[in-house]
Amino acid sequence: MKVGVSGKGGVGKTLLAGGLAKGFVDRGLKTIAIDADSSPNLGLTLGLKAEETRKIVPISENKPLVESKTSTGYSGVYNLNFSVDDIVKQYAVPTPLGPSLIVMGTVQSMGAGCMCAPTAVIRALLRHLVVERDEAVVLDLEAGVEHIGRGTAKQVDVLLIVADSNLKPLEIAKHIYDMAKAADMQQLYLVGNRVMNEAQKEAITNFAEKNGIPLLSFIPFDQKVIEADMLGETPLKNKEIEAVKTIDNICEILIKKTEQAQGLKK
Numbered sequence: 001m002k003v004g005v006s007g008k009g010g011v012g013k014t015l016l017a018g019g020l021a022k023g024f025v026d027r028g029l030k031t032i033a034i035d036a037d038s039s040p041n042l043g044l045t046l047g048l049k050a051e052e053t054r055k056i057v058p059i060s061e062n063k064p065l066v067e068s069k070t071s072t073g074y075s076g077v078y079n080l081n082f083s084v085d086d087i088v089k090q091y092a093v094p095t096p097l098g099p100s101l102i103v104m105g106t107v108q109s110m111g112a113g114c115m116c117a118p119t120a121v122i123r124a125l126l127r128h129l130v131v132e133r134d135e136a137v138v139l140d141l142e143a144g145v146e147h148i149g150r151g152t153a154k155q156v157d158v159l160l161i162v163a164d165s166n167l168k169p170l171e172i173a174k175h176i177y178d179m180a181k182a183a184d185m186q187q188l189y190l191v192g193n194r195v196m197n198e199a200q201k202e203a204i205t206n207f208a209e210k211n212g213i214p215l216l217s218f219i220p221f222d223q224k225v226i227e228a229d230m231l232g233e234t235p236l237k238n239k240e241i242e243a244v245k246t247i248d249n250i251c252e253i254l255i256k257k258t259e260q261a262q263g264l265k266k
């Protein structure tokens with residue numbers, strides 16, 4: 001299963017992506033967590049220390065790799081027929097919570113030149129990652145709609161769109177939903193995060209209904225998440241945190257939905 005997590009900056013994408021990746025590992029799935037945000041911090045959420053996270057070389061900054069995998073010798077023409085096994089073996093970093101982490105980096109870090117090559121590598125990596133039944137890929141996407149527009153998110157089976165009850169994140173969620181729908185993505189769900197009360201639940205529910213966006217789950221606000229973040233610790237280790245429990249439950253829901261979808265395809 002390949003799951004993408006999208007939404008406005010600061011809505012809780014990394015918490016959800018990290019929690020899902022951990023949840024899949026806890027259920028026996030071999031899991032790769034891909035940090036596709038240009039300011040990557042998924043490593044911290046997966047239990048790495050700040051200095052360990054900083055040491056990881058993002059794929060997009062490895063110019064020789066990007067060029068060797070994409071260049072055909074003609075500018076603007078890229079060869080996408082490559083195996084990604086070596087990239088995964090070479091670049092996936094083990095994390096304390098279990099998932100293997102790949103940091104994509106930012107396309108800007110390639111310099112002012114063409115953005116096609118690194119973006120193509122990222123997309124091809126996702127497309128060529130053969131995900132078996134006992135494997136999962138979780139993709140922590142860049143804030144906003146960038147990756148949807150460039151087609152990166154299209155490479156996932158399920159796209160989760162995170163928002164809280166404020167109008168801006170909800171509007172961005174709608175924008176992402178509309179773009180993903182237009183790109184013919186099938187499994188799209190809204191996840192309401194940092195929910196403090198019934199009024200916020202209602203605001204998210206009403207927005208989802210009005211815009212026809214399927215609502216998957218609500219993750220409650222929990223002060224302990226912020227406290228853990230402040231201390232530079234991952235909140236995901238603490239199973240007493242309601243938000244962490246809820247995210248673990250979302251894993252269960254996604255596994256069931258994927259099994260159903262696979263059953264329908266047969």
Ligand SMILES: Nc1ncnc2c1ncn2[C@@H]1O[C@H](COP(=O)(O)OP(=O)(O)O)[C@@H](O)[C@H]1O
Nearest residue numbers: 009010011012013014015220221222225229243
């Ligand atoms: N359910 C929650 N309860 C409390 N704080 C949360 C919750 N989800 C996220 N946060 C806090 O919100 C901030 C942004 O979360 P993060 O996962 O980094 O968002 P994003 O990846 O979308 O930018 C962090 O400080 C995080 O601790």
Ligand SMILES: [Mg+2]
Nearest residue numbers: 013014037041
């Ligand atoms: Mg993030």
